[in-house]
Amino acid sequence: IKQYVNKRNINKKKIINSKLYINIWKNILNFKYLRSLYPYEEYKSKALKIKYNKNLNIDYTIIDADCYRTNFTKGQMIERRAMLNNILKTLFVIVEDTSYCQGMNYLVCFIILISENEEEAFYLSLGFLKYTPYKSIFSNDLKTLKLYFAIFDKLLHIYLPTIYSYLNSNKIYSDYYLSPLFITLFTNLLDEKLSIDPFIEIINLFIIHGWKSVFNIILNIFRLSENNIVNIKSENVLQFLTSEICLKFIKDIEENMKFYAVNQIKVSRKLICEIENEFSQFLYLVNESNK
16 A cells, blocks of 8 residues: 555546555455455355344344445445445454444445445455454443543644644533544545545555554644634534534545645654553553542
């Protein structure tokens, strides 16, 4: 991915070759190995007989409802919703250490759109759960997700203190607006008016850099809209943070593909680790004082 991205001229709009990226993702996500280990039709047959997954505490009617609510952007709505339903249910017959969370359906929907093949989309989704940092936020009763909210709060305080103060004064906390962006990796914003290319860019960055890339993207979205954020009415802030400014940012990427040029805030992995250690120490002291 790095080699291909570095060759692209970011100052000119270029159409992304999604099929090329699918082949790259297949290699990174151990597609052939997963296909040899988990025959899709066999596991799908098992999954479709299950109504409730006791091991992971998943009520499959929730998956049914989420698939019904998921809108696909290129037609064939019924067929693609069926594919989504099959893939999601089959994933959680195989993945035993991660439970289904509402919002995962958007990411798998995105994978279906660029693959357009049910079995291929299944193994890409399975690889994404197994071999990227994505599943980390769903473990231990979402404790890691809560940790990332705390890390983002600290980063916002460091890099954009004016926004941090404004949101805190209005009691708008990071979990309110970060949850959908983290769980879906921005794919909840995809609709028929947008090209799929910017979302491929975001997933590429996530595969390369993990959650650091998500922190960087959101901080830069906020940086570019700082004046709008601090001057908007408090009752409209949440909608603005979770949708409007993100969509504007993605449209800007689509128009000129200058994604990397606007990425001026660059959080280091070292800083993230320092904040994580600081937060862990804080929790330890709190637990000790409560004994």
